[in-house]
Amino acid sequence: MKRNIPLLITFCTGIFFVIAFFAPALSDISDAGQRGYLVIAAFALLVAILNLLMVHSSNVYRQGKNWGLSVVLIFFFFFTSIVGFLDKADMDGTTNFSFVYNFIYNPLQATMFSLLAFYVSSASFRAFRIKTKEATLMMIAGFFVMLGRVPIGSAIWDQFPTVQSWIMNYFATGAMRAITIGVAIGAVSMSIKIIFGLERAYLGGGD
Amino acid sequence: MWEKIKNLDKRIIYLCVALSVIIPMLNPIGLPIVITEETRRAFQAVDNLPPGSRVLFSADYDPGSEAELFPMNIAILRHCFQKKLRVVMTGLWPQGPAEMNKAFGEIKKDYPTLTYGTDYVNVGYKAGGLVVVNSIGSDFTIAFPKDQAGTDIRELPILQDVKNYSSFGLVISLSAGSSGGVVWVAYGGTKYHVDVITGCTAVSATEFYPYYSSGQFKGLINGLAGAAEYEKMVGAPGKGIRGMDAQSMSHLVIIGFIILGNVIYLTEKYGKK
Amino acid sequence: MEHGIFYNETAGVWIGALLTLAIFSFLYKDNIVYRLAEYIFIGVANGYLLTITYFNQVKPNLVDKLAEHNWWYLIPGILGLMMVARLNKDFAWLSRWPMAYIVGLGSGLAITASVQTDIMAQIYDTLKPIMGGDFITNLQNLILIAGVLTSLFYFFFSVEHKGIYKNVSFVGICFLMIMLGGSFGNTVMARISLLIGRMQFLMERWLHVIS
Numbered sequence: 001m002k003r004n005i006p007l008l009i010t011f012c013t014g015i016f017f018v019i020a021f022f023a024p025a026l027s028d029i030s031d032a033g034q035r036g037y038l039v040i041a042a043f044a045l046l047v048a049i050l051n052l053l054m055v056h057s058s059n060v061y062r063q064g065k066n067w068g069l070s071v072v073l074i075f076f077f078f079f080t081s082i083v084g085f086l087d088k089a090d091m092d093g094t095t096n097f098s099f100v101y102n103f104i105y106n107p108l109q110a111t112m113f114s115l116l117a118f119y120v121s122s123a124s125f126r127a128f129r130i131k132t133k134e135a136t137l138m139m140i141a142g143f144f145v146m147l148g149r150v151p152i153g154s155a156i157w158d159q160f161p162t163v164q165s166w167i168m169n170y171f172a173t174g175a176m177r178a179i180t181i182g183v184a185i186g187a188v189s190m191s192i193k194i195i196f197g198l199e200r201a202y203l204g205g206g207d
Numbered sequence: 208m209w210e211k212i213k214n215l216d217k218r219i220i221y222l223c224v225a226l227s228v229i230i231p232m233l234n235p236i237g238l239p240i241v242i243t244e245e246t247r248r249a250f251q252a253v254d255n256l257p258p259g260s261r262v263l264f265s266a267d268y269d270p271g272s273e274a275e276l277f278p279m280n281i282a283i284l285r286h287c288f289q290k291k292l293r294v295v296m297t298g299l300w301p302q303g304p305a306e307m308n309k310a311f312g313e314i315k316k317d318y319p320t321l322t323y324g325t326d327y328v329n330v331g332y333k334a335g336g337l338v339v340v341n342s343i344g345s346d347f348t349i350a351f352p353k354d355q356a357g358t359d360i361r362e363l364p365i366l367q368d369v370k371n372y373s374s375f376g377l378v379i380s381l382s383a384g385s386s387g388g389v390v391w392v393a394y395g396g397t398k399y400h401v402d403v404i405t406g407c408t409a410v411s412a413t414e415f416y417p418y419y420s421s422g423q424f425k426g427l428i429n430g431l432a433g434a435a436e437y438e439k440m441v442g443a444p445g446k447g448i449r450g451m452d453a454q455s456m457s458h459l460v461i462i463g464f465i466i467l468g469n470v471i472y473l474t475e476k477y478g479k480k
Numbered sequence: 481m482e483h484g485i486f487y488n489e490t491a492g493v494w495i496g497a498l499l500t501l502a503i504f505s506f507l508y509k510d511n512i513v514y515r516l517a518e519y520i521f522i523g524v525a526n527g528y529l530l531t532i533t534y535f536n537q538v539k540p541n542l543v544d545k546l547a548e549h550n551w552w553y554l555i556p557g558i559l560g561l562m563m564v565a566r567l568n569k570d571f572a573w574l575s576r577w578p579m580a581y582i583v584g585l586g587s588g589l590a591i592t593a594s595v596q597t598d599i600m601a602q603i604y605d606t607l608k609p610i611m612g613g614d615f616i617t618n619l620q621n622l623i624l625i626a627g628v629l630t631s632l633f634y635f636f637f638s639v640e641h642k643g644i645y646k647n648v649s650f651v652g653i654c655f656l657m658i659m660l661g662g663s664f665g666n667t668v669m670a671r672i673s674l675l676i677g678r679m680q681f682l683m684e685r686w687l688h689v690i691s
Contacts, residue, residue, distance in 0.1 A: 002573040006580035013581055017588025027345055034342040035349050035541070036556035037585050040578045041335035042537040043560030047575075049526050050567055069515060073523040080527025087484070089535035090356070091305045092329075093312065096484030097531070101305050103492030104499065105528055106270040108521035110678060111503035113271035117457075117675035118221045118507055120668055125220055125464040128664075129472045134657045139469075141661025142668075143462060149409075149432045149669055151238030152455030161241045167662050168416055170620050174627015175659035177417040177602050178652075181628075182635055184598030191587035191594075202583045203576050221507050228672070228679050232690055274677020275670060301532045331536040337589055353540040393597040394589075409670035413663040420624070421605035423597065430666065431673035450676040457672045 007197045014195030053077065080105075141167050213471050220464065227460040231452035238455060240448060245419060246436040249404045249426025252377055253283065258291035260376035261369070263343075265391065266296070266303035266310075268383035272408045273306065276381045278434035278447035279406040280310040283379060286441045288318045288326075293365050295375070296329040297351070299339060299386045304331045304355055324354075324363040331355035336386035337394055344371055344399035372401035377425075381406045388415055392423045406433060497686040500678055627655040 013033070020030040056070040064070075080100055087097035130136045147153030148164020193199040256262070264283070268276045287294050296307040307329055321327060330351045333339045342349040347369045353359055360366040368374070378395050380403065382388035388405035396403040402425045407415050409430030419427040428437055431454060434447030502517035542560070545553040559578040566575035606628045608621035633645075634652030641649040683690045 002576065006576040009577060009580040010584035010587070013584030014588040014591075017585055018591055020588075021592040031342065031345050031349055032552070033585060034338050034345075035553075036559070037338045037582065038333060038335050038342070038350055038537065039542045039553065039556035040560050040563060040582055041338070042533050042541070043563040043578070044582065045334055045529060045533050046538075047563055047566055049530050050564065052522070052526055054567065066515070069519040072516060073519040076520050076523030077527045077530075080524045081530050084527065084531025084535075087482075088357070089531050090482070091308045092356075093308075094483045094487040096486055098305070098308070099484055099487045099492055100524065101302075101528065102309065103496040104520070105524045106273070107496035107499045107678075107681065108503065108517060109270040109525070110273055110674065110681075111500045112518075112521065114274070114671075114674040114678045115503065115506065117671040118224055120671045121224045121461050121464060122217045122220045124461050124668070125215070125468045128465050128468060130469055131472075134653055137654055138657040138661035138664065139465065141658040142664040143465075143661075145662045145665025146458045146462060146668055149430070149665065150455040150458050151240055151451050152459060154241045155238055161243065164665075165243060166620075166623075167658060168412070169420060170623040171627060171655060172413055172659040172662040173416040173420045174624045175631040175652075175655040176413050177420075177606065177624075177628045178631030178635070178655075180414075180417050180598050181602055181632065184594040184602075187594045187598075188591050191591045194583060194587045202579060204572065218508065224672075224675070225679075228675055229683070232676075232679060232683055272674075274674045274680075277677075301529050301536075304536070305532075331540075332532055333537055333541075334533060337593070338585065341589055341593075350541075353544070355536065357535075357540065357544075389597075393593040397597045397601060398593065409666040409673065410663075412666045413659060417602055417605075418597075421601050423601055430669050431676065432669065446677070446680055450673065450680065453676050453679070454669065454672055457675075458668065461668055461672075 003200075003203060006203055007200070011195055011197060014191070018195075141171070209471050209474055212467065213475075223460055223464075224457060227457040228453040231456045232449075235449070236452050238452060240432075240435050240439045240451060242436045242440065243429070243433070245427040245429060246433050247426075247440070249406070249428050250286070250437060250440045252402060252404045252425040253286050253292070253379070254290065256290060256292055256376045259293065261293045261295060261365070261374055262287055262377050262379060263295050263297065263375045264307070264379045265387075266298040266306045266381050267300050267387035268306065268381055268408070269300050269302035270306075272383035274446075274450075275408050275431045275434065276383060276406060277306060277310060278431065278445050278450075279428055279437060280306060280381055281313050281445055282434060282437040282441050282443065282447070283381075283406070284310055285314050285317070285443055286437075288314070288321065289441070292376070293325075294327040295365065295369075296327065298332045299336050299390065300383070301332050301334075304329050324358070325365055328360075328363055328365050329355045330360065330366075337390050340390050340394040341398070344394065347371055347374070372399040375401055377401070378403045379405070382411065382415075383408050384411055387411075388424065389418065392418050396423050404428075406437075493685050497682055500682060626651065631655050631659075 017030065020026045053074065056073050059070040060067050083096045083100055087095045089097060091098045091101060128139065130139055144160065144163045144167055147156065148160040153160035190199060266280060284294065296304060298304045298307065315321065331354065333350050339350045348360065351360060354363060372395055378391050378401050380388045380391045382405050388407055391403050395401050404426040405415060405424050406428035412429045415424065415427055418424045428434065431447055431450055435451050438445045438447045499517055502513045505511055506514040542553055542557055546557065559581065562574045563578045565571040606625055608625065610618050610622045610625065630648055630652035634649045634656065639645055
């Protein structure tokens, strides 16, 4: 029961939604199925959040590594949640919740990602070497795109944007399309394996 | 000397990059922006809609990509309101609707007559990516029974008669990765034949070009440079155009570092021979 | 819209700026200020996610429906709660039912969408004429077709890449390298844009040195 019923659910749901694509008459059942999915998907997010809280609560309880930082994490989790629930998630204008989003969450995440600008520069200096003909081709394409996408490029040579456009629209698109088709074939075959119970990793371990 | 340069402290590289961004901001040059065909087509897709058309505008990004997509968000919203389109805002990412509110906050003083619920509405975020997009093809209320404030959508004039994609003239997705433009193209554009345009982070642009080439995206706005182009076409310079000088200079600096790294590499390689 | 009791633009900009500098401090070296900011971020991000998920999805799509006596919604509600059982080792198996439903539905939708969007539409756009049009269009179409076919061939391992096949495969590698170069150029652009965004915030809103 612990494994066979889930496999049956996957099989029935998967087959139904393939058939529903070709059979508009099934739209009522399909709509109901999707309404249900949207509820369950929300709970899936809650599981992730609760899991994080459990990990850090246990770290505080055990006074494990960086337990003080875990306290900070838990405090700010509850602080944000309480502010959000009191404001009913109202983000319009000058609510407390929009303050937390705009002046705490937003700068932290935006800056975290902006660090990548420094890393990509350092990596470009240390790792981007023209060791082979192929790597040289890659570097030339990179230079043309880097210069063709910014105004200084067209100031240096007015054909940089045109070359950039050719690289992206024809050369890169051709290669990327091959990858897209390949990935799609892989996704279809994986989906078929899941529906027919040949791929079961999503069920997790145990009985 | 080469050995010294080769082992250059990474913090010196960081400093050079930071200065290449800061100096042009303090001393703007104002280099002219060249409009690409991809951005022009995106602009035209919005521009060709008759006044009063409903547009489904999805912010599928978070603050991590805000620097690139927020300027686009503002410029496209501005364009929509200039054209008197009705905008239904949503997001497949939890932070999307907040970014929409923020973008609208930046321009609302320029459009004081706009009324919430009539000219624009924010229906909030839904988890479930592909199912959210697919369900709209059947019935908009499956995923969105209420707006973000909790009002029944049938009580809002803008959404009273909304059915499915046929009620929208265009879908716009500002996309920072998975659960974004490609999902809208797959389940909205290809399956339900609604026109889709996208604004994407430059890092995901390569992935999006095949869909633009095939016409599945009617337009493609690529990164901060794309945002600058859109701002130029809308006639409202913003963070995109203001950032282009810094973008130009830092690209030159990075190209300089790549060349320097390779000069060292080639000198060492042929020096040994 | 209500005005929050602690909403203050100036204080907010200062907090935002100090948190920005705290993250940037990592560039010098790992330090406690950076890690403090990192943990604040995770806490706030998850608090935000909880709030938004509840008010944007759980409430309108479940709680309000049940309040309107749509008892049918009890089924997904119970399945949703079964998902939470994943957190308890003894009852984790219960979460397989909703998980199976999510995976099954996703797979069913993915099959048709992938075939239609990523296979059929992409192949259709590759079948372009290379004669009859003007020279530039023919050339563009030829590059695109050659790019798709040779790149696909490079990933096709059922034939040993020897002789003519090796040459075709090499052309495929060249296309892939140009694609990766373009991707690299775009990545650099993206990352620099993110830094520009933070600098604009610091210099415009905090230091007021640019307008």
